[in-house]
Amino acid sequence: MEEVIVKLYAEVLLAVLFTIGYLVLLVQKRQWIHLGKVAPSKRQSLRKIEKRVDCVVKVVGGICVIVMVVWRVIPGILDFPNAMAGNYEHTTGEVVVWDYSRETRKQARSIEVLDSHTNEKVHVIVYSTGVHKEEHLKITYLKNSRFGIIEERW
Structure with missing residues:
Protein backbone atom coordinates (compact mmCIF):
# COMPACT_ATOMS: atom_id res chain seq x y z
CA MET A 1 0.00 0.00 0.00
CA GLU A 2 2.99 2.30 0.57
CA GLU A 3 3.69 2.41 -3.18
CA VAL A 4 0.14 3.59 -3.85
CA ILE A 5 0.39 6.28 -1.17
CA VAL A 6 3.70 7.55 -2.57
CA LYS A 7 2.26 7.75 -6.10
CA LEU A 8 -0.89 9.51 -4.89
CA TYR A 9 1.01 12.15 -2.93
CA ALA A 10 3.50 12.64 -5.78
CA GLU A 11 0.53 13.49 -8.00
CA VAL A 12 -0.90 15.77 -5.29
CA LEU A 13 2.46 17.55 -4.95
CA LEU A 14 2.74 18.08 -8.71
CA ALA A 15 -0.82 19.41 -8.84
CA VAL A 16 -0.12 21.82 -5.98
CA LEU A 17 3.10 23.05 -7.64
CA PHE A 18 1.28 23.54 -10.95
CA THR A 19 -1.48 25.45 -9.15
CA ILE A 20 1.01 27.71 -7.38
CA GLY A 21 2.83 28.37 -10.65
CA TYR A 22 -0.42 29.19 -12.40
CA LEU A 23 -1.49 31.60 -9.65
CA VAL A 24 1.92 33.33 -9.61
CA LEU A 25 1.77 33.88 -13.38
CA LEU A 26 -1.83 35.07 -13.12
CA VAL A 27 -1.04 37.61 -10.38
CA GLN A 28 1.78 39.11 -12.47
CA LYS A 29 -0.85 40.30 -14.98
CA ARG A 30 1.52 39.90 -17.88
CA GLN A 31 0.63 38.59 -21.27
CA TRP A 32 1.59 34.91 -21.57
CA ILE A 33 1.40 34.56 -25.35
CA HIS A 34 3.68 36.50 -27.68
CA LEU A 35 3.42 35.57 -31.31
CA GLY A 36 6.77 37.11 -32.28
CA LYS A 37 7.93 39.70 -34.75
CA VAL A 38 5.76 40.33 -37.78
CA ALA A 39 5.54 42.81 -40.59
CA PRO A 40 4.32 46.30 -39.56
CA SER A 41 1.23 45.96 -41.73
CA LYS A 42 0.01 42.91 -39.76
CA ARG A 43 1.06 44.05 -36.30
CA GLN A 44 -2.29 45.65 -35.34
CA SER A 45 -4.43 42.66 -36.24
CA LEU A 46 -1.96 40.30 -34.57
CA ARG A 47 -2.19 42.19 -31.26
CA LYS A 48 -5.94 41.54 -31.12
CA ILE A 49 -5.38 37.85 -31.81
CA GLU A 50 -2.60 37.69 -29.20
CA LYS A 51 -4.92 39.10 -26.52
CA ARG A 52 -7.68 36.63 -27.40
CA VAL A 53 -5.31 33.66 -27.47
CA ASP A 54 -3.79 34.81 -24.18
CA CYS A 55 -7.24 35.01 -22.57
CA VAL A 56 -8.19 31.54 -23.85
CA VAL A 57 -4.90 30.05 -22.56
CA LYS A 58 -5.48 31.58 -19.10
CA VAL A 59 -9.06 30.30 -18.94
CA VAL A 60 -8.13 26.78 -20.08
CA GLY A 61 -5.24 26.76 -17.58
CA GLY A 62 -7.63 27.83 -14.82
CA ILE A 63 -10.06 25.05 -15.70
CA CYS A 64 -7.20 22.52 -15.62
CA VAL A 65 -6.12 23.79 -12.19
CA ILE A 66 -9.66 23.53 -10.82
CA VAL A 67 -10.06 19.97 -12.16
CA MET A 68 -6.70 18.90 -10.67
CA VAL A 69 -7.54 20.39 -7.29
CA VAL A 70 -10.99 18.77 -7.15
CA TRP A 71 -9.85 15.43 -8.61
CA ARG A 72 -6.55 14.87 -6.76
CA VAL A 73 -5.61 17.51 -4.17
CA ILE A 74 -8.79 17.63 -2.06
CA PRO A 75 -9.23 13.81 -1.88
CA GLY A 76 -5.49 13.44 -1.17
CA ILE A 77 -5.67 15.92 1.71
CA LEU A 78 -8.78 14.22 3.11
CA ASP A 79 -7.01 10.83 2.94
CA PHE A 80 -3.80 12.00 4.60
CA PRO A 81 -4.86 11.15 8.20
CA ASN A 82 -6.13 7.73 7.08
CA ALA A 83 -2.91 7.00 5.18
CA MET A 84 -0.76 7.93 8.18
CA ALA A 85 -2.88 5.86 10.59
CA GLY A 86 -3.23 2.91 8.21
CA ASN A 87 -7.04 3.14 8.13
CA TYR A 88 -7.96 1.67 4.77
Whole structure:
Protein backbone atom coordinates (compact mmCIF):
# COMPACT_ATOMS: atom_id res chain seq x y z
CA MET A 1 0.00 0.00 0.00
CA GLU A 2 2.99 2.30 0.57
CA GLU A 3 3.69 2.41 -3.18
CA VAL A 4 0.14 3.59 -3.85
CA ILE A 5 0.39 6.28 -1.17
CA VAL A 6 3.70 7.55 -2.57
CA LYS A 7 2.26 7.75 -6.10
CA LEU A 8 -0.89 9.51 -4.89
CA TYR A 9 1.01 12.15 -2.93
CA ALA A 10 3.50 12.64 -5.78
CA GLU A 11 0.53 13.49 -8.00
CA VAL A 12 -0.90 15.77 -5.29
CA LEU A 13 2.46 17.55 -4.95
CA LEU A 14 2.74 18.08 -8.71
CA ALA A 15 -0.82 19.41 -8.84
CA VAL A 16 -0.12 21.82 -5.98
CA LEU A 17 3.10 23.05 -7.64
CA PHE A 18 1.28 23.54 -10.95
CA THR A 19 -1.48 25.45 -9.15
CA ILE A 20 1.01 27.71 -7.38
CA GLY A 21 2.83 28.37 -10.65
CA TYR A 22 -0.42 29.19 -12.40
CA LEU A 23 -1.49 31.60 -9.65
CA VAL A 24 1.92 33.33 -9.61
CA LEU A 25 1.77 33.88 -13.38
CA LEU A 26 -1.83 35.07 -13.12
CA VAL A 27 -1.04 37.61 -10.38
CA GLN A 28 1.78 39.11 -12.47
CA LYS A 29 -0.85 40.30 -14.98
CA ARG A 30 1.52 39.90 -17.88
CA GLN A 31 0.63 38.59 -21.27
CA TRP A 32 1.59 34.91 -21.57
CA ILE A 33 1.40 34.56 -25.35
CA HIS A 34 3.68 36.50 -27.68
CA LEU A 35 3.42 35.57 -31.31
CA GLY A 36 6.77 37.11 -32.28
CA LYS A 37 7.93 39.70 -34.75
CA VAL A 38 5.76 40.33 -37.78
CA ALA A 39 5.54 42.81 -40.59
CA PRO A 40 4.32 46.30 -39.56
CA SER A 41 1.23 45.96 -41.73
CA LYS A 42 0.01 42.91 -39.76
CA ARG A 43 1.06 44.05 -36.30
CA GLN A 44 -2.29 45.65 -35.34
CA SER A 45 -4.43 42.66 -36.24
CA LEU A 46 -1.96 40.30 -34.57
CA ARG A 47 -2.19 42.19 -31.26
CA LYS A 48 -5.94 41.54 -31.12
CA ILE A 49 -5.38 37.85 -31.81
CA GLU A 50 -2.60 37.69 -29.20
CA LYS A 51 -4.92 39.10 -26.52
CA ARG A 52 -7.68 36.63 -27.40
CA VAL A 53 -5.31 33.66 -27.47
CA ASP A 54 -3.79 34.81 -24.18
CA CYS A 55 -7.24 35.01 -22.57
CA VAL A 56 -8.19 31.54 -23.85
CA VAL A 57 -4.90 30.05 -22.56
CA LYS A 58 -5.48 31.58 -19.10
CA VAL A 59 -9.06 30.30 -18.94
CA VAL A 60 -8.13 26.78 -20.08
CA GLY A 61 -5.24 26.76 -17.58
CA GLY A 62 -7.63 27.83 -14.82
CA ILE A 63 -10.06 25.05 -15.70
CA CYS A 64 -7.20 22.52 -15.62
CA VAL A 65 -6.12 23.79 -12.19
CA ILE A 66 -9.66 23.53 -10.82
CA VAL A 67 -10.06 19.97 -12.16
CA MET A 68 -6.70 18.90 -10.67
CA VAL A 69 -7.54 20.39 -7.29
CA VAL A 70 -10.99 18.77 -7.15
CA TRP A 71 -9.85 15.43 -8.61
CA ARG A 72 -6.55 14.87 -6.76
CA VAL A 73 -5.61 17.51 -4.17
CA ILE A 74 -8.79 17.63 -2.06
CA PRO A 75 -9.23 13.81 -1.88
CA GLY A 76 -5.49 13.44 -1.17
CA ILE A 77 -5.67 15.92 1.71
CA LEU A 78 -8.78 14.22 3.11
CA ASP A 79 -7.01 10.83 2.94
CA PHE A 80 -3.80 12.00 4.60
CA PRO A 81 -4.86 11.15 8.20
CA ASN A 82 -6.13 7.73 7.08
CA ALA A 83 -2.91 7.00 5.18
CA MET A 84 -0.76 7.93 8.18
CA ALA A 85 -2.88 5.86 10.59
CA GLY A 86 -3.23 2.91 8.21
CA ASN A 87 -7.04 3.14 8.13
CA TYR A 88 -7.96 1.67 4.77
CA GLU A 89 -11.23 0.57 3.23
CA HIS A 90 -11.61 -3.01 2.00
CA THR A 91 -13.89 -4.54 -0.60
CA THR A 92 -14.24 -8.01 -2.05
CA GLY A 93 -16.16 -8.77 -5.18
CA GLU A 94 -16.41 -9.32 -8.90
CA VAL A 95 -14.99 -6.90 -11.49
CA VAL A 96 -17.78 -5.36 -13.60
CA VAL A 97 -15.87 -2.50 -15.28
CA TRP A 98 -12.16 -2.74 -16.05
CA ASP A 99 -9.26 -1.02 -17.83
CA TYR A 100 -8.26 -2.42 -21.24
CA SER A 101 -4.67 -1.12 -21.19
CA ARG A 102 -1.48 -3.19 -21.41
CA GLU A 103 -1.93 -6.48 -19.63
CA THR A 104 1.67 -7.14 -18.51
CA ARG A 105 2.65 -3.68 -17.33
CA LYS A 106 1.93 -2.65 -13.73
CA GLN A 107 0.12 0.69 -13.89
CA ALA A 108 -2.89 2.59 -12.59
CA ARG A 109 -6.12 0.91 -13.67
CA SER A 110 -9.60 2.27 -13.12
CA ILE A 111 -11.99 -0.54 -12.22
CA GLU A 112 -15.40 -1.09 -10.65
CA VAL A 113 -16.05 -4.00 -8.34
CA LEU A 114 -19.48 -5.26 -7.34
CA ASP A 115 -19.05 -5.64 -3.58
CA SER A 116 -20.16 -9.12 -2.52
CA HIS A 117 -21.37 -7.90 0.90
CA THR A 118 -23.33 -4.75 -0.01
CA ASN A 119 -24.06 -5.39 -3.73
CA GLU A 120 -22.88 -1.84 -4.50
CA LYS A 121 -20.44 -0.87 -7.24
CA VAL A 122 -17.16 0.43 -5.84
CA HIS A 123 -14.95 2.50 -8.16
CA VAL A 124 -11.25 2.11 -7.39
CA ILE A 125 -7.94 3.00 -9.06
CA VAL A 126 -5.53 0.12 -8.50
CA TYR A 127 -1.86 -0.29 -9.40
CA SER A 128 -1.76 -3.71 -10.97
CA THR A 129 -1.19 -5.80 -14.06
CA GLY A 130 -4.19 -6.68 -16.24
CA VAL A 131 -7.62 -6.95 -14.65
CA HIS A 132 -10.44 -8.81 -16.39
CA LYS A 133 -14.22 -8.82 -16.22
CA GLU A 134 -15.75 -11.33 -13.80
CA GLU A 135 -12.43 -11.73 -11.95
CA HIS A 136 -12.88 -11.84 -8.16
CA LEU A 137 -10.67 -9.45 -6.18
CA LYS A 138 -9.97 -8.39 -2.64
CA ILE A 139 -8.97 -4.70 -2.70
CA THR A 140 -7.58 -2.35 -0.06
CA TYR A 141 -8.00 1.37 -0.86
CA LEU A 142 -8.10 4.90 0.54
CA LYS A 143 -11.63 6.16 1.15
CA ASN A 144 -11.63 9.57 -0.57
CA SER A 145 -9.08 9.28 -3.38
CA ARG A 146 -10.07 5.66 -4.16
CA PHE A 147 -6.42 4.66 -4.76
CA GLY A 148 -5.67 1.09 -3.77
CA ILE A 149 -4.04 -2.26 -4.37
CA ILE A 150 -5.28 -5.74 -5.15
CA GLU A 151 -4.64 -8.03 -2.17
CA GLU A 152 -5.97 -11.26 -3.69
CA ARG A 153 -7.26 -12.60 -7.02
CA TRP A 154 -9.30 -15.71 -7.68
